[in-house]
Amino acid sequence: MPLVRAFAFDAYGTLFDVHSVIEACRAVTDDPQGFSLQWRQKQLEYTWLRALMGRYEDFWAVTEAALRFTLRRFNLAVSESVARQLMDAYLTLAPFPEVRGTLDRLKTYPLAILSNGSPNMLEAVVRANVLTGYFSHLLSVDAVKSYKPSPAVYELGPSALGLPAREICFVSANAWDAAGAKASGYTVAWCNRAGAAMDELGFTPDVEIRSLDQLPPALGI
């Protein structure tokens, strides 16, 4: 394994639990978990589809579009203010329980977030969870107007951190994101929280862990 000199974390699903919106969804449906899963799936699909169409809109707009789809799919009509509450839940997503402890363990390294999120969304969720001090960079795809797993996105890490990709450990809970980062030369840790099957995209992460606290021992640091 190459010497790791910095870390770049995916945000949604890796540091922050997207399904912490379930509580907010409870206000509109008696299947908040199904609603949240559908919303998340469409949110991801729309990032891939818009990037491929060459029709970038930022992650806030895409998340809103995925919410509109999900409301129609669930035959729900909600007021503007309720829709706003659902969206606002994204600005205060809870971190997974082991996040702060892991960041404390790694705080002697430069730490970045490299995310689909818009700059405003990333700043808000990091600030809401009082994690600002840990990160030297909040890197958003918005800088290149595309989405993961476009190589242009992953190039933001080496460029901002001033290190070759292989010396940056990219950490994601999303298998396809781990594959995309590996294709761009990072050292990659896949945080396989759900015990899922790795995606078959021709790239294998260097390390597989089940939660972020396993990261330092997996890297021998």
Added chain:
Amino acid sequence: MPLVRAFAFDAYGTLFDVHSVIEACRAVTDDPQGFSLQWRQKQLEYTWLRALMGRYEDFWAVTEAALRFTLRRFNLAVSESVARQLMDAYLTLAPFPEVRGTLDRLKTYPLAILSNGSPNMLEAVVRANVLTGYFSHLLSVDAVKSYKPSPAVYELGPSALGLPAREICFVSANAWDAAGAKASGYTVAWCNRAGAAMDELGFTPDVEIRSLDQLPPALGI
């Protein structure tokens, strides 16, 4: 509505029922429908992800990769020959019941297929169903080494048919494909077989039908 002078059909899900592989799946699992849905979802995801990564492999390879993922996800180990039987089901997918009648109604127009499928896959499924004579062109994304909804793919239609996109009616059962074609200027018919919600990608089809036999009357022809 612009005057329509030709038709370009999506293949999988539109002319041919991808879930006719369910019979073949029955040989490996007691949840053949769930298996087939997972296989199809991953197949689509891998087209989007590989196109975005700039790591094109043809649709046969992507379909095989999605099958490998699905077998692992379902904790199934199968022999090479069983895997081959599952794959071969893609070469003989059944058309939806109204396909032949609709093609007969439209056969005075130039008719094309514009599909993610590899040239071999398209030729095989069209030949297996004795539909070869209806189509002037079998257009595969393989010509541009990308996947729908990349604009490069949709440009294949006007180029091959020698018509502006708005004079070609693009027909797809996949909402995101309908949106992609609309973004490229086609007249678009969305064959919403499942009564689904339209995707929120900023583009609306010109016509929505529930099965292909509704296409000629919807266009007034």
